[in-house]
Amino acid sequence: MKPTFRTIHLFSILAVLAVGVFVVAVLSGNITWFSTEPPLEFNPGMDHQFKAIPQSSNSFFANRSSLREPLTGTVARNVDVYTLGQGDIDAAEIENVNPGLPKTEFVAARGQNRFNVFCSPCHNYDGKGESRVAVRGQWAGIPDLTRPETQALSDARIFHIVSAGQNLMPSYADKISTVDRWAIVYYLRMLQGVESMPSTSSSPTAGRASTGRSNLN
């Protein structure tokens, strides 16, 4: 009699404990059984199909990347390539022509957004160069973009520096689209105080009219 009761008790205690552990595990939602191992898959089904997906590795190719490099001399569609090298300063003055971006708040806002994303890590939000990376990474050679020397550079030249890079400053042609780079130049002129800020009341000048939601469709 006695030992059997005890075993039954033992079972129920174990069961209650197990349930408790799972309730906590599930409710906290933070628990993984094998956290640094890939998640277990009980029913993989069609989860992993035999196709190359972006950023997958591929043992078929020598550099193990399933993304192939374009052939030399070919150019992807809808991508403007910046062909000038760092040294082609004179050509840059002639070839880099502003595509006629309107000077509106929208364009300024885009320039500000891209500047904050791509330039502010090094040049800081105000362009003066005392950025987080400059301070923490002890990078002394980052110039103040609002100084007179930089103000004196032409728009085409600044566009050229952003697109092709200059000495230790990397090129951003592959990360920022052409239009966005011109928007950055416009915003940089505002930081320098050369351009004034567009009035916030949106003027119905250039561009297509759009109605909030439906313009992407």
Place this chain on the structure above:
Amino acid sequence: MFSRKFDVGFKQAVAGIGAVAGIVFLIGYFGVRNEVLDVGYRPEQPVPFSHKLHAGDLQVSCQYCHGGAEVSAHSPVPTTQTCMNCHTLVKAESPKLKLVRESYETGNPLEWVRIHKVPDYVHFNHSRHIRAQIDCKSCHGPIEQMGVVSQAKPLTMGWCLDCHRKPEDHIVGARPISGIFTGKLHDMKHLKDSTYMYTPIKAQLGTPVALTEPAFGQWTTALPAHQVDGIPHPKVAGLGPENCSACHY
């Protein structure tokens, strides 16, 4: 009818089988789920890259490295070229960056371990969500506080649909760190300070608008009225799709 001993043994067996079956059921029902299996997945990466340092402390915006999110389905992890933008000079000798330098010199990509992954029969598109000003945090958790990235959300179909049906409960509005374009110019008086930086310019004119983490539908200013070709136009998020063919095709 049965002997006493058999009776007790029988009860014991039933209780035992019941308990085991119960546990198996509980494991099966609650345990084999993305919430338990996938959430918290936190692989070791070949290079000890820290989002807490780069995005949190250095305030490098997510899009500096994951720039594709705005325009494409995928939000690729950065190429080694991106790292070398800074690390040609910053910590150029660091042993932790040895693999990055090697990859940069040889041109072979670094093999980061993939964390977030929906099954191949699901088509997820970042750009649509980013342009609707949905912050990365809604789906990836506070990455900028993570030393090692771990999956914060289950990425199940139920999870996608929950948000598509009631976005206001799930969407975190665009935050400065994500670099999501909201179409608004921000105050330029406080350019030194990144938190003030994101006070919208309207504040200068006397009607301050809070822009950090607005709730869904709380965007107080209308979107700017004109569009320029080549600049992705932000939009106010509507409801997401529920029809099967939007995600499975």
